[in-house]
Amino acid sequence: MKYGQMAVFLMICGLQILVGNWVGAKGWSGGAAAAAQAFAASIPGFLVLLGIIAGGVFIAHIMPWKGLPAVAYIVTLGCVVTIPGFPGSEILTAYVSKISFIGLCTPILAYAGLAVGKDIDALKSQGWKIVVVGLFVFVGTFIGSAVIAEVVLRIMN
Amino acid sequence: MDIVDKAIRNWKLHVLALVLTVVAELIGAKTFKVGPGILVLVPLLYSFALGALCGLPKLKILKRDDMFEASSLVGVTFFFLMARYGTLVGPSFWKVVESGPALILQEFGNLGTVFFGVPIAVLLGLKREAVGAAFSNAREPNIAIIGEKYGLDTPEGRGVMGVYVTGTVFGAVFCSLLSSFVASTMPFFSPQALAMATGTGSAGMMTAALAPLVEMYPQIQDELTALAAASNMFSGLDGVYMCVFISIPLANWLVRKMGVTDPPSVPAKAGAQEGGKKQ
Numbered sequence: 001m002k003y004g005q006m007a008v009f010l011m012i013c014g015l016q017i018l019v020g021n022w023v024g025a026k027g028w029s030g031g032a033a034a035a036a037q038a039f040a041a042s043i044p045g046f047l048v049l050l051g052i053i054a055g056g057v058f059i060a061h062i063m064p065w066k067g068l069p070a071v072a073y074i075v076t077l078g079c080v081v082t083i084p085g086f087p088g089s090e091i092l093t094a095y096v097s098k099i100s101f102i103g104l105c106t107p108i109l110a111y112a113g114l115a116v117g118k119d120i121d122a123l124k125s126q127g128w129k130i131v132v133v134g135l136f137v138f139v140g141t142f143i144g145s146a147v148i149a150e151v152v153l154r155i156m157n
Numbered sequence: 158m159d160i161v162d163k164a165i166r167n168w169k170l171h172v173l174a175l176v177l178t179v180v181a182e183l184i185g186a187k188t189f190k191v192g193p194g195i196l197v198l199v200p201l202l203y204s205f206a207l208g209a210l211c212g213l214p215k216l217k218i219l220k221r222d223d224m225f226e227a228s229s230l231v232g233v234t235f236f237f238l239m240a241r242y243g244t245l246v247g248p249s250f251w252k253v254v255e256s257g258p259a260l261i262l263q264e265f266g267n268l269g270t271v272f273f274g275v276p277i278a279v280l281l282g283l284k285r286e287a288v289g290a291a292f293s294n295a296r297e298p299n300i301a302i303i304g305e306k307y308g309l310d311t312p313e314g315r316g317v318m319g320v321y322v323t324g325t326v327f328g329a330v331f332c333s334l335l336s337s338f339v340a341s342t343m344p345f346f347s348p349q350a351l352a353m354a355t356g357t358g359s360a361g362m363m364t365a366a367l368a369p370l371v372e373m374y375p376q377i378q379d380e381l382t383a384l385a386a387a388s389n390m391f392s393g394l395d396g397v398y399m400c401v402f403i404s405i406p407l408a409n410w411l412v413r414k415m416g417v418t419d420p421p422s423v424p425a426k427a428g429a430q431e432g433g434k435k436q
Contacts, residue, residue: 001232002161005161005162006233009164009165009233010236010237013230013233013234014237016171016174016178019175019178019179020178020179020181023178023182023183024182024185049237049241049244052243052244053236056236056240070236071235071360074236074239074243075240075246075386075390078246079246081243081244082244082246082248084248086247089248093247096241099241101241101364101382102199102200102201103182104237104238105201105238105364105365105368106182106200106201107174107175107178107204108201108231108235109201109208109329109361109365110173110174110181110208111170111234112205112231112234112329112361113204113205113207113208113209113211113212114170114208114209114219114223115224115225115227115230116208116224117209117211117212117213117219118221119322119325119326120209120326122318122322123319123322123326126315126318126319126322129278129282130316131319131323131327132281133274133277133278133319134290134319134320134323134324134327135327136273137273137290137294137320138294138324138328138358139273140270140272141267141269141270141294141357141358142266142339142357142366143266143269144265144267144268144269144270144273145263145269145353145354146263146266146353147266147269148259148262148266149259149262149263149351149353150345150346150347150350152258152259153259153347153349153350
């Protein structure tokens with residue numbers, strides 16, 4: 001995807017995140033002025049996220065080694081700028097905390113859902129057995145990881 | 158005009174996504190008692206499921222082209238998710254560092270993947286497919302590993318692609334139900350361990366599995382989120398080594414033990430294939 005296209009779509013998707021965040025927090029209750037204020041309160045957090053994304057994409061662009069995708073730099077940058085002690089980390093954390101992270105996923109998964117129809121066709125050609133195996137695989141991974149994490153945490157404490 | 162340009166100009170997609178988001182958020186999180194467990198349904202599951210329903214051919218809402226255009230946008234939507242995840246790990250950074258050993262070692266959970274998955278796969282009649290299907294939870298890096306080692310147009314390749322697509326279609330919903338069920342019926346597990354276990358899949362699966370935990374333990378939600386995101390990052394780093402050195406050999410051994418004698422596939426001449434692509 002070209003950077004210009006990325007920027008346009010980030011604005012569209014970001015607007016949906018802002019609206020979803022506002023609806024999820026019942027931003028309309030309390031009259032028009034309070035509603036507008038609730039919406040405006042999440043905008044700085046949105047701008048911080050955009051800044052982190054832009055920074056991550058820029059780092060990925062200038063890195064000579066292309067082994068890591070841009071999301072790896074985005075998540076790392078987001079982490080670094082909010083570690084306590086990083087200049088301004090408290091303000092950044094306070095701004096982004098206005099955007100619910102579970103709510104952020106509602107529009108993201110809406111796009112994923114709209115795209116999933118083409119994969120259902122692919123799945124039909126694979127057959128039901130692979131679906132059963134897949135579900136067992138997810139159970140095995142989840143339980144396996146949880147058992148080890150639990151045991152290690154107990155040993156450490 | 159390339160597919161991304163078409164997708165960005167496809168106002169039907171954006172309006173649908175907005176409507177689904179608003180509807181999903183209006184419904185809000187719901188908790189149900191099911192048998193001994195609790196199921197927590199969260200808005201992101203509704204928006205995903207409703208979006209998938211829009212793709213039903215009978216409804217005539219989305220054409221195939223629309224779906225392909227939507228999928229060209231999904232990668233960028235995850236930029237927001239990853240940025241937000243980073244900002245959740247930062248404030249709890251030192252707590253995450255303390256949990257480092259658990260985060261790294263839980264990658265051995267892939268052994269659970271193999272021991273659950275391979276027997277089921279072989280019992281269902283899969284042969285070499287079982288290795289590709291059950292050596293990992295088949296996210297993008299795992300596909301790359303199988304593609305390089307066996308080729309994707311082989312039984313192993315079909316196995317890994319099948320589970321990959323299963324994860325794309327059912328992963329978020331299934332992992333969310335799984336984690337809320339395990340959290341409410343198996344008191345052996347602490348919420349912290351479960352949060353780490355949610356990080357082994359894709360970012361979408363992780364969030365869907367994490368959401369019910371956050372609903373159940375709102376007072377420690379920042380810690381749980383940070384652990385899940387950190388676990389997801391570690392999986393990206395050490396998961397590849399774990400797959401190559403442990404879970405693929407283990408899956409191969411177990412498949413033979415279960416009586417599958419077919420030889421491993423050999424990828425078609427990689428050089429020739431790449432040469433073709435370059436032109």
